[in-house]
Amino acid sequence: MPLNSVYLYLQSKLCKNAASDPNDKLVEAFIIELKESKNINALRLMICMGIDVKSSIKAMCTEDLESNTVIKGFRECILSSYSLSVKLKTYPYGIPPQIRFSIAQGKISPVPYFPCISSGLRQEYSRVSSFYSYMMYVVKINRNALINPTIPDDIDVSEMTRYLRDFTIIGKYKIIYVTRLGRNKSWVFVADKNEIDATNYKIQDKTEEIINRLGFYLQNIDLGSNYVCLEYDILLNVNFYQPDSLTGDWGNFISIKPHSGNEFFLSSPNIDEWGRTRSVTGTAKPFRERVHENFDLNDAKHYRMEVNKLGILNRSIPRSNNLSILKEALERFRLS
Amino acid sequence: MNADEINNDELVQLAKLVSEIESEKSNNPLQILHDFNVEKWSDWLEDILNYNVAYPISQISTEGDVIVDIVDYLRTNNLSVHNYEEAVGIIVNQFSFSNSNSVFLERLINVLISIRGYKTDSILLKILTSRDNNYQKGSFDFLKSIALLALARSSGINDTTQSNAYNYLKMVGLKEMKHDPSFYGNALRFSYLQYSVNHFFEDMDTIIRILDPQVFENQDYQGLNSRYALVILDKLEEVHYRYIGTFYSSFCKWFMEVGSSNSKNSLQGNPLFKLISENFMDLINSKTFIEEVHNISSSKITIQKEEKEAFIEDKYAMSLRFLLNFTQERDDLNLSLDETTEVIAFLIDTDKEIAIDFFSDQLRIHREYIGNHCGILPYLAGIKLKDLYNKSIIDKIIDLFDSSMFMPEEAQETKDVLRRNTINFIKSFENDDENACQTLNKHYAVSS
Numbered sequence: 079m080p081l082n083s084v085y086l087y088l089q090s091k092l093c094k095n096a097a098s099d100p101n102d103k104l105v106e107a108f109i110i111e112l113k114e115s116k117n118i119n120a121l122r123l124m125i126c127m128g129i130d131v132k133s134s135i136k137a138m139c140t141e142d143l144e145s146n147t148v149i150k151g152f153r154e155c156i157l158s159s160y161s162l163s164v165k166l167k168t169y170p171y172g173i174p175p176q177i178r179f180s181i182a183q184g185k186i187s188p189v190p191y192f193p194c195i196s197s198g199l200r201q202e203y204s205r206v207s208s209f210y211s212y213m214m215y216v217v218k219i220n221r222n223a224l225i226n227p228t229i230p231d232d233i234d235v236s237e238m239t240r241y242l243r244d245f246t247i248i249g250k251y252k253i254i255y256v257t258r259l260g261r262n263k264s265w266v267f268v269a270d271k272n273e274i275d276a277t278n279y280k281i282q283d284k285t286e287e288i289i290n291r292l293g294f295y296l297q298n299i300d301l302g303s304n305y306v307c308l309e310y311d312i313l314l315n316v317n318f319y320q321p322d323s324l325t326g327d328w329g330n331f332i333s334i335k336p337h338s339g340n341e342f343f344l345s346s347p348n349i350d351e352w353g354r355t356r357s358v359t360g361t362a363k364p365f366r367e368r369v370h371e372n373f374d375l376n377d378a379k380h381y382r383m384e385v386n387k388l389g390i391l392n393r394s395i396p397r398s399n400n401l402s403i404l405k406e407a408l409e410r411f412r413l414s
Numbered sequence: 415m416n417a418d419e420i421n422n423d424e425l426v427q428l429a430k431l432v433s434e435i436e437s438e439k440s441n442n443p444l445q446i447l448h449d450f451n452v453e454k455w456s457d458w459l460e461d462i463l464n465y466n467v468a469y470p471i472s473q474i475s476t477e478g479d480v481i482v483d484i485v486d487y488l489r490t491n492n493l494s495v496h497n498y499e500e501a502v503g504i505i506v507n508q509f510s511f512s513n514s515n516s517v518f519l520e521r522l523i524n525v526l527i528s529i530r531g532y533k534t535d536s537i538l539l540k541i542l543t544s545r546d547n548n549y550q551k552g553s554f555d556f557l558k559s560i561a562l563l564a565l566a567r568s569s570g571i572n573d574t575t576q577s578n579a580y581n582y583l584k585m586v587g588l589k590e591m592k593h594d595p596s597f598y599g600n601a602l603r604f605s606y607l608q609y610s611v612n613h614f615f616e617d618m619d620t621i622i623r624i625l626d627p628q629v630f631e632n633q634d635y636q637g638l639n640s641r642y643a644l645v646i647l648d649k650l651e652e653v654h655y656r657y658i659g660t661f662y663s664s665f666c667k668w669f670m671e672v673g674s675s676n677s678k679n680s681l682q683g684n685p686l687f688k689l690i691s692e693n694f695m696d697l698i699n700s701k702t703f704i705e706e707v708h709n710i711s712s713s714k715i716t717i718q719k720e721e722k723e724a725f726i727e728d729k730y731a732m733s734l735r736f737l738l739n740f741t742q743e744r745d746d747l748n749l750s751l752d753e754t755t756e757v758i759a760f761l762i763d764t765d766k767e768i769a770i771d772f773f774s775d776q777l778r779i780h781r782e783y784i785g786n787h788c789g790i791l792p793y794l795a796g797i798k799l800k801d802l803y804n805k806s807i808i809d810k811i812i813d814l815f816d817s818s819m820f821m822p823e824e825a826q827e828t829k830d831v832l833r834r835n836t837i838n839f840i841k842s843f844e845n846d847d848e849n850a851c852q853t854l855n856k857h858y859a860v861s862s
Contacts, residue, residue, distance in 0.1 A: 214478075408428075
C-alpha cells in the first residue's frame with residue numbers, strides 16, 4: 079500500500095480512538111480517503127500533514143497530543159470539511175477530500191498553530207510577482223491620493239504595456255506605500271530577502287533561476303511575463319509564520335490575492351521557523367519561505383515597499399514529475 | 415513497522431500509483447474544457463464564484479483570477495471562447511442589482527473586458543445607466559465605472575449602445591464624474607476609444623469646466639496631489655501612447671483655444687487647467703515622451719508618407735512644448751530664434767485665427783518675460799503679415815504693437831524690431847485696403 083507509513087503515523091496521532099470516538103472515526107475516514115485517492119494533490123496533502131504533525135511534536139518535546147495546536151487545527155479543518163453544505167456542480171461524483179480540506183481551510187480561524195508555525199523575529203522579506211499582478215493586486219488596491227499621490231484612480235489591465243514602460247524607463251511605481259494586501263482570508267508567501275538578493279538578480283537576469291527555486295505554479299499563460307521583486311518594509315507589523323498544510327494550496331483558489339501557494343508546495347521540518355520552497359525542476363536549491371495573512375490597515379498605517387525589476391520569463395521551466403514531488407515530500411517526512 | 419521508515423516497496427508502489435494517475439485521460443483539463451458546452455461553462459463559473467473551486471481547473475496563473483485567466487488560457491491553446499462568453503453573459507444577466515454580490519459582478523465584468531468583442535454590451539449599458547439605491551454607494555460606483563471601462567474597451571459595441579452610453583455620459587454621467595475620478599478617467603477612455611482623439615479633448619474640456627472648484631478646496635494644488643489632475647495627466651499619457659499620430663495636433667489646437675484669456679472658451683484661472691499645463695510640461699519633457707518623439711523622427715528615413723506625417727507631428731510636439739514653456743515663463747526648451755520663428759510660423763499656418771488670438775493675449779500677459787527672454791515678438795509681427803489680413807487680425811496686431819510699449823528698457827532692441835516690423839506691416843496694406851490702412855496709420859501716429 080503506497081504511503082502506508084505516513085497513513086499509520088497520522089492515524090496514530092490524529093485519530094487513535096477511531097473505534098470508539100465518532101470524531102476520530104471521521105478523521106480516520108478522511109485520511110483513508112486521501113491515501114486511496116487517485117490524485118497527486120491528495121497524496122501531497124497527506125504527506126505534508128505527516129510532516130507538520132511530526133515537526134510539531136518534536137518542537138513541543140511532548141507526546142501530549144491534546145495540547146498540540148497543529149493537531150487541533152488539522153482535526154478542526156477535517157471535521158469542518160464534513161459539515162460543508164457545498165454542492166459543486168462540476169464534481170458530479172462528490173468533492174475530493176483535498177478540495178474539501180481546501181474549502182474548510184478558509185472557514186477555520188487562521189490562528190497561528192504554535193509551534194509548527196510561529197512568528198519569527200523581524201526579518202527582511204521579498205516577494206516575487208509578475209508585473210501584472212503587482213499592478214493589479216498591490217498598486218491598484220493601494221491607490222490613495224494621500225499615500226500614493228502619483229497613482230491614478232483608474233488603473234486598467236489594458237494599459238499594462240505602458241505601465242511597464244513607465245516602470246522600466248522612469249521608475250514609476252517603483253516605490254509603493256502599502257496599507258492593504260489582498261482580500262479575503264488568504265496567506266501570502268514571502269521569501270528570505272537575503273537569499274533572493276544573493277542571486278545577484280539586480281546585476282544579472284536571474285528570472286528563470288528565481289522562479290524555478292520559488293516553485294511558481296506555471297502555465298503557458300505566464301510565459302513572456304515580466305517579473306518584479308517586492309522588498310518588504312522591515313517595519314511591517316504583521317505576523318509571519320512557517321507555512322504548513324493549513325496555509326498550503328490543495329487545489330483551492332481564493333481570488334484576488336497576491337499568492338496562495340502552488341502545486342509544488344511542501345511542508346518543511348521545523349528547523350529554524352522557516353519553510354523551504356520546492357523548485358519547479360526539483361533539482362534547484364530552495365529558498366527559505368514564510369507566510370503572512372492578508373491585511374487591511376484602512377489607511378491608518380502604511381508601509382514602504384521598493385520594487386525591483388526581475389526580468390522576463392521567456393521559456394518554460396521543465397517541470398519535475400509528480401513522483402519526484404511525492405518522493406521529496408516523503409524525504410521531508412523522514413527528516414522531520 | 416516503523417512509521418518513520420520509507421521502504422522501497424512503498425516507493426515502487428507509489429511510482430505505480432502515480433503512473434496510473436497520470437495515465438488517466440480525464441486528467442487533461444484541455445480535453446475536458448474543449449468539450450464544455452454553455453451549460454458546463456455556467457456550472458464551472460458558478461462553482462468558482464461560489465466556492466473558488468471547480469473541475470477540471472481552479473487556478474491558472476500564480477496570482478490572477480481564474481475566470482479572467484481562462485480566456486487567455488483557452489486562446490493560447492486554440493480553444494474557442496464562444497461557449498464561455500455565452501455562459502458569462504447568461505450569469506451576468508441573472509444578476510439582480512438589488513441583491514447581488516458586487517464582487518462577483520466585478521469579476522464577471524473583468525471577464526468581459528478580457529474577452530472583448532462580446533455580445534453582452536447591453537448588460538454593461540444596463541449597469542452603467544442603472545440607479546439602484548440598494549447598493550452600497552462605493553461598490554456600486556465602482557461597478558458602474560468598470561462597466562464603462564468594459565464598454566470603452568469593446569471592439570464589438572453596436573452603434574445604438576455606443577450612442578446610448580455616450581448620451582448617458584453627456585447627460586447624467588457628468589454628475590458621477592464630478593465625484594468619482596475613476597469614472598471620469600473611464601469616461602475619457604470611452605471618448606477616445608469609441609470616438610476619436612478630438613472627442614477626448616472636447617470631453618476632457620467639458621469636465622474641467624464643470625468640476626466644482628470646491629472639489630479642490632481641501633486638497634493640495636501643488637504637484638500631482640489632485641486626483642483629477644492625475645487622472646487627466648494619465649489619460650493624456652495614455653492617448654499619447656496609443657495615438658501619437660494625432661495626439662499633438664489635437665492637444666496643441668485645444669491648448670491654444672483654451673489658453674487665451676481673451677477666448678470665450680478660456681480656461682485661464684481654472685485650477686485644474688493650471689495643474690495640467692504645469693505638470694504636462696514635465697511629462698512631455700520626460701524620457702518616455704522624448705524617446706517616442708525621437709522614434710517618430712527616425713521613421714522619416716524609410717517611408718515618404720510617414721515622413722511627412724512624422725514631420726507634421728513632430729512640429730506639433732515641438733509647438734506644444736513651446737506653448738507650454740511660453741505660458742509658464744519657462745526656459746526649458748532652449749530654442750534658437752530661428753527655431754522659435756519656425757514654430758510660430760507653423761502654428762499660424764495651422765490655425766491663423768486661434769494662433770494670433772493666443773499670441774496677442776499671451777504677449778500682453780507675459781510681456782516682460784517675452785521682452786527679456788524670448789524675443790519672439792518681432793518675429794511674430796513680421797511673419798507672413800500679409801496673410802494675416804482681416805479686421806480682427808488688424809486689431810490683434812495693434813494690441814500686439816501696444817504691448818511693446820510696456821516692454822522694459824533692456825528689451826529696446828526687440829522693441830525696435832517689433833516697431834519696424836509693424837511699420838512694414840502697415841505699409842504692406844497701403845494699396846490693399848484703404849480703411850485698414852487709415853486705421854493703422856492713425857494708430858501708428860498716436861503710438862509714435
